[in-house]
Amino acid sequence: MRTIVLLTCFLLAFLLAAPAMAAVAEPAETDEIIHGVTLEPVTETTYIITSAPPTEQPAERPVTREPETPVTDIPGPKVGWLTIISTPSGAEVTIDGEAAGATPITGREVGAGSHSVSISMPGFETYQTEKSVGAGEQAAVDATLNEIVIPTTAPTTRVTIHPEPTVTDVPCIGCDRGWIRVYCNVNGATVSFDQLSSGCTIANGYCDTDVATTGTAFRSFTVQKPGYEIFTGSVSSWPARGQTVSLYSTLIPVQSYGNIQVDSRPQGAVVTLDGSIWQNTPTTFTSVSAGTHTLQISMNGYQPYGTSVYVTAGKTASVNAYLVPNPPQPRTGSLNIVTSPKGADIYVDGTYYAETPYIVTSLAPGPHNLRMYKAGYDEYMSTVTVNAGQQTPISWTFTPQQGSVGSIDVYSTPAGSAVYLDGNYMGQTPYGGSLDIPSVLAGTHTVSLRLQDYKSYTQTVTVRAGEVVTVNAQLTPSTPSPVPDTTGQIMVVSTPAGAELFIDNTFRGITPATIPDIPAGSHVVMVRQAGYTDATQTVTVTGGQSTPVALSLAPVPVTTTKTPMSPVAGLGAVALAGLAVLYLGKRE
Structure with a gap:
C-alpha cells in the first residue's frame, strides 16, 4: 500500500513539471535584432510521459556576439556651378541623363565631380561631353551643333513603252483614221516609220502621225537628230478608229573626246578637273568629253585660281594660270564685345581691359579665356577663338542674379588698389571705372583695399539677395617715414x-x-x-x-615710294648731254 502511494505522488509531480520543462525548451520570441549573432538550428525535442524519472536536458550552446562595425558619418555633397551654351541656342540639355532645360543655361548647381552633358536639337547631331566641376567652382560648356545633311538622290527615269489595248471595230476600208504619238526627250528630232520618209518632227516633247486604221501597220519607228545616237523601236500596236497609240524614245548624245593641257606659274600647283580628278601642273587631262569643264588650281601661299574651258572633240584646249601670292597675314586679331546692359568689366586671360562696349585689340590668334562681370547679374565665362586679321563679335545679354546672392561694386581713389573680399584677392580697381564682384552670398562681408604708400581701407558691408552694394574708398596717404620711399x-x-x-x-x-x-x-x-x-x-x-x-596712337600713314634712277640710266644721261655739247661746238 505504501509503495502504491509513493508511485502515485511521483507520477503527479512529473505531470505538473512537464509543461514547465516544455516552456524552457522552446526559444523565446523577441523583437530585438542583434547584429553579428550566429543562430544555430533548433532541434525539435519530443517528450514522452512515463513513470520513469525525467532525463536531464542538455545545456544550451552559448551565443557568440561579433563586434558591431561602427558607422562613419559621410559629409554632405559639395557643389559647383555649370554654364551651358550652344550654337544655335534653344537646344535640349540633359545632365547625367536628367533633363536640365534648353540652352543657354547659366549657373546650374551640380555636385562636385565629373558630369555627362548631352545637347540635342532636331535636325542637328547630338553633342556629348564629360565636364568636371570643382567644389565651389564654375565650369562652362560651349557646343556648336552640326546640322544633319540628308543626301539627295536624283530619280532615275525609265522609259517604258505602254501599249494601249487594240479595240476591234467593224472596219471601214479607206475611211477610218487613227494616230501614232511618239514621245522623245529632244525637240527637233525627226520620226520615221519602217525606214520611210513619212513621219513627224518632235515639238514640246512629242509629235503625232495620222494613219489609216485599215491600212498596213508599221512594224518599227526611228527617231534621230545630228549629235545623238539613232533610236529604233517597234510599233507594238495599231490604233483603231479615233484612237491614239503612244510610243516612247530616248536620244543619247554622241560622245566625243578631247584633251586639256594645264600649266601654272609657279609650277607644282594642284589642278582639279570638274571637282573630282586632280593632278599637279604641268599636266594634260586626256579623253575629256567634249563640252564645258571647270578647273580649280591651288597652291600653298597663293590665291586660288578658277576658270572654265571648252573642249572640242579631237582637239586640245590649253590653260595657263599665273598664281597671285597671298597678301601678308596680320599677326593679331580683336574682339568686339557688346553686352546688355553695358558697363560690364572685361577680363581676357585674367587681364582687365575696360567696360563694355569695347574692342579688345592686339590679341594673339588662338583660344582666349573671356570673363565679364556686371554687378547684379550672373557672370559670363567662355573660351573664344581669335583669328589673325579678323574682328570676332561677342554679344551677350546678362541674366539677373537669382537666389541668395548679390554683388559688390568697388571704386577707389586713387585707382589701381588691390581689393580683398573676406581676405580673398578679387582684383584691382580700374582706372576710370569700378571693380564688379558678382555672386556674393547674402550676409555680412569685409571689403579691404590696399595700395602702396597708402593706408589700408576696410569697410563692412551687408549684401542682400539680388541687390548691389557700392563701396567708394578714399585712400589716405601713409605718414612719411624717416626713410623716404624710393x-x-x-x-x-x-x-x-x-x-x-x-x-x-x-x-x-x-x-x-x-x-x-x-x-x-x-x-x-x-x-x-x-x-x-x-x-x-x-x-x-x-x-x-x-x-x-x-x-x-596715330595710324600709320600710307606712303608711296618712288623708284630711284639706276646708275646706268644716270651715266647714260650724262653721256647724251656731253654729245650734245660737242655737236653744238662743231656747228659753231
Missing part, C-alpha cells in the same frame, strides 16, 4: 586701348595698366599697337606717388 607707380592709359606697354624697353602689360614698384627717377614709357605708330613719353616718378600717363 618707389612709386605709373598709371598708363592709351587711345585706342589694348596697346602693348613698355617701360624702359621692358614689356609690362596691356593698356590700361597700373605698374607699381617703379624706382624713383626718370623712365621712358612707350605704347605699341599694330597699324599705329609708337607713342613715347619720358616721365619722372616720385617715391610714394602715382604718376599718370595718357598716350594717343
